Amino acid sequence: MKSAETIFRQYLKEKGMLVSRQREQVLAAFMKTRNHPTVGDIYNAIRKKNLKIGLATVYRTMSVICDSGLAGEVDLADGLRRFEYKYRHQHHHHLVCIKCGRVIEVTSSRIESLQKKLARQHNFTPARDTMKIFGLCRKCRNRQQS
């Protein structure tokens, strides 16, 4: 199976876009990041390695990576542009800890089918959906009790 890097290069070629050092670094940094990085997270990760890059480039490149299908935007209700890995990654929902920010990914085919049913009942053609539960993760709940 093709690596994300290969897919990305192919995508760039197809679109007549160049494979630049920066684009490869942004993809690499994004793939190494746990959870749901912001543009700033990725920018800082690259900078920490003393690699020179501009913030605008990271913004632009993340858009390209999203267009390529390797990443998708996630909204964690903090007003920041966040991303998640999408390649070979099944559709899922998020449990977001409002204390520590930890995000747990969950899947539920039963919820999926109920969503489809709801849409059908309202003559609505679904394209994408998002479900998030905000609350406290186990660690933060325990910490709060003590």
Place this chain on the structure above:
Amino acid sequence: MKSAETIFRQYLKEKGMLVSRQREQVLAAFMKTRNHPTVGDIYNAIRKKNLKIGLATVYRTMSVICDSGLAGEVDLADGLRRFEYKYRHQHHHHLVCIKCGRVIEVTSSRIESLQKKLARQHNFTPARDTMKIFGLCRKCRNRQQS
């Protein structure tokens, strides 16, 4: 049953806050607005009536109305602060048309209970949740076919 206006006035009194012309106008405008207005929507609605108000006041007042429990913030994934009526209004989810912006509110107790179950399975204590399905409403789907 108490009107929202009464609730709001009581809330202000309780908190030692004043009942100003602006606060009453913002509440009135918010309650008259269909769907999920932004601060700008409410500001414009008031301005159209030739009532003088500052944008900052609308921002501040909507925060107060949210604190009072009469309104809640909704995130429709467009980066704007949007609100919805919460008083005597049951928990629901949204079908958002990506063409015309129309929002259909739906409820599903089955989804609610699946959400609770998911949280329990992950040792997560839920506080609030949101589910949105983005797609095309009936009108926009038909319009697109023609």
Place this chain on the structure above:
DNA sequence: TTTAGTGCAAAGGCTTTGCAGATGT
């Protein structure tokens, strides 16, 4: 009167854009 609220404009925070210089092919 006295304390809280308002309006304006300035400041903030994140994101996008314009453009000259740098770079991939």
Place this chain on the structure above:
DNA sequence: ACATCTGCAAAGCCTTTGCACTAAA
């Protein structure tokens, strides 16, 4: 070589804040 990309700084947007003035109670 030549078109695309990058970096910087400026501009854009929405939202929040500081402060002198105004208005509730």
